[in-house]
Amino acid sequence: MTAAQAATRAGIAALLAFALLAAGATTALLLLAPTVPASLRSADDPLTVPVSYQDFADPRPVELTFTRAPDISVVARASGVVTAYSCRSGAALESGGSPLSIDGAPLLALATSTPLWRDLAIGDSGDDVRALQRELVRLGAPLVADGTLGAGSIQAIERRLEKASGRAEQLSTVPLARLLWLPGPSVVAASCEVSLGGRVDGAVPIAVVAGSVASASIVAVPSGMLDGERRLVVDDAVLVPTPEGRIDSEQELHAFASTPSARTALATEGGSTVPGQYVLAAPVRVGIVPPSALAGADGGTACVLTDGGPVRVHVVDSELGRSSVEFPSGSEPALVAADPPADLDCA
Incomplete structure (x- = not known):
């Protein structure tokens, strides 16, 4: 084979290779190109x-207006010297906590639907016992709210008091003097009525809590919304309103009152509106x-x-x-x- 023939064959091979590459690229482009309907x-x-x-969810910003229930006094049924006091105006008092100690003994704050009014012994029964048990269950105690006081309820209270005092508690009953009744699981202190080192006589209000929410409703229901059942979202609470934008049920009012926005408004003199979102339920x-x-x-x-x-x-x-x-x-x-x-x- 002459040098000229070799050069010719090499050129043809190069052209074939280029043609094959071009054909492959064209095929790939055809395969990858989107098909337009x-x-x-x-x-x-x-x-x-x-x-x-x-x-x-068609979110619509809304303002909720609410009316307040009357303020409520929190009363300690114990007598002695105030040795610990964590109340602060505008701050929350929480059920399950201990904002007050008298003569070194912490008092347990509990929110019950029926106010606590007597000492309780094993075997006692009634609406106040059932309300106490329900709140202990809400706080995590493994109890059955059957309305009859048992050892489990006393032990649950002991554990809560031990957490507050840091020492062992030995209770054979539930003494009223070791409890503070709250009207709700989380209430805002409107004022604090005693001071550290002061004395209480067994019937003194230790704080006044702002009245909770009695009613709430949307100030103006938006127009032009998509059809469908709606929910009210306030902070992290999802509330079920009436078709007219009212919150009627006690459970929904409590959920609303527990939101940070509502608690701030309740603690603010003259505060009576809270922002929210009105959204589709589905x-x-x-x-x-x-x-x-x-x-x-x-x-x-x-x-x-x-x-x-x-x-x-x-x-x-x-x-x-x-x-x-x-x-x-x-x-x-x-x-x-x-x-x-x-x-x-x-x-």
């Missing part, structure tokens, strides 16, 4: 955009598209062009260059035309 193609091959989906599924994808917007609806043809959607929200739309039930197209014809017909 037929109904989205036109003579000008309009651009399409992907549709992302998310749950939408969020709706919405697609996110650019505003340019909407054609023929009319009365909260518009048309989009999908692979299946024009579709009428409900526009639920628009902000920052994106629109949230609700497609017909069960429909979640992956692509829509980025800029459909202005006269697109969804009829």
Whole structure:
């Protein structure tokens, strides 16, 4: 083989290799190129955009107004010298804690639906016993609230007092002098009535707590909301209001009063409103598209062009260059035309 022939063969081989590489690249591009649905193609091959989906609760900012119940005195039924006192105006008094010690003995604060009014011995029964047991259960004691005092209830109180005093407690009964009744699990001290080193005589208020919430409602229910049952969100509490935006049940009022925002308002003279969010109980599924994808917007609806043809959607929200739309039930197209014809017909 001559040098010229060798050079020719090498050139042909190089050309073949290049042709094969080019063919492979073309095949790869064809395989990787996105397929544009037929109904989205036109003579000008309009651009399409992907549709992302998310749950939408239609949040509406609201103000809640509330009325207060009367203030309540917290009374110590023990006599002696105040040796520890952690009350502070505007701060919370918590059920299960011990804000006060008299003659070195801590008193246990407990919130019960029925005020505590007597010493209790094993075998005693009544509404006050059941209320005491329920609160101990809420605080984590492994009891059954059957309304009859047993050794387990006494032991649960002993453990709470031991945690406060740091020493062993030996109780054979539940003495009223070792307890402080609170009207709620977490109440705000409006004022503190005794001082460290002072004396109490067994019937002295040691604090006055701000009255809790008697009623609450939305100041103005927003208009133009999506249809559906609603919830009120205040801080981390999710409340169930009436259709008119009121909070009526005792349980919901207590949950509202326990939020940081409500507690701050309760501790503030003249404070009677709290911010919240009014949201759908069951969020709706919405697609996110650019505003340019909407054609023929009319009365909260518009048309989009999908692979299946024009579709009428409900526009639920628009902000920052994106629109949230609700497609017909069960429909979640992956692509829509980025800029459909202005006269697109969804009829």
